[in-house]
Amino acid sequence: FICPETGxxxxxxxxxxxxxxxxxxxxIATMFWAPKRAADVGCGRxxxxxxxxxxxxxxxxxxxxxxNITSLGVYDNIMILDLSKRHWVAIEYPFVLCLEIGEHxxxxxxxxxxxxxxxxASKDLVLSWGVPGQGxxxxxxxxxxDYVIGEFEKRGLKYDGDRSKVLRDVATRKWFKNTxxxxxxx
Numbered sequence: 001f002i003c004p005e006t007g008x009x010x011x012x013x014x015x016x017x018x019x020x021x022x023x024x025x026x027x028i029a030t031m032f033w034a035p036k037r038a039a040d041v042g043c044g045r046x047x048x049x050x051x052x053x054x055x056x057x058x059x060x061x062x063x064x065x066x067x068n069i070t071s072l073g074v075y076d077n078i079m080i081l082d083l084s085k086r087h088w089v090a091i092e093y094p095f096v097l098c099l100e101i102g103e104h105x106x107x108x109x110x111x112x113x114x115x116x117x118x119x120x121a122s123k124d125l126v127l128s129w130g131v132p133g134q135g136x137x138x139x140x141x142x143x144x145x146d147y148v149i150g151e152f153e154k155r156g157l158k159y160d161g162d163r164s165k166v167l168r169d170v171a172t173r174k175w176f177k178n179t180x181x182x183x184x185x186x
Contacts, residue, residue: 006084007106008066008082008084008104024173029052034055035123038052039097039120040096042099044069045075047074049062060075061079063081067080083113098126102127104139114152114155130175152183164182
């Protein structure tokens with residue numbers, strides 16, 4: 001089950017559908033070596049968090065909307081957060097990861113979601129957002145890359161095409177080949 005109002009997955013759906021890309025995680029860990037603090041926003045079961053922590057990143061916080069996700073998690077430090085509602089972030093995160101979340105957020109909550117993610121990222125953001133025609137479980141809001149880039153650039157994050165290409169090339173999950181976007185706070 002996926003909540004059509006928020007895009008949040010049920011625990012059962014999360015158990016069956018959450019995926020991660022080990023090659024992508026390794027490249028990110030190398031490219032953005034050990035920021036003081038990092039967040040995975042929409043972290044699912046916490047695979048990327050666990051990998052980054054295992055690579056020596058000092059503080060990695062996971063945020064996920066699925067209630068009780070830690071019962072399935074591979075990482076302890078996961079906080080429940082509904083990204084379709086506005087949040088003000090008290091912690092600065094020099095690195096933020098947000099993979100395949102935007103397309104699950106209903107269009108009416110899209111700007112709130114983008115504000116939330118942009119506010120989390122004080123320096124670097126790695127984002128993917130499902131593109132039109134990609135398809136997938138609970139994809140209510142697929143958007144073209146140019147649209148997503150424009151929305152984040154309006155919020156002070158500059159798109160980095162070179163780093164985006166490096167991550168797309170190393171990714172093994174097919175959907176990341178067209179959706180990975182790297183941004184840097186100006």
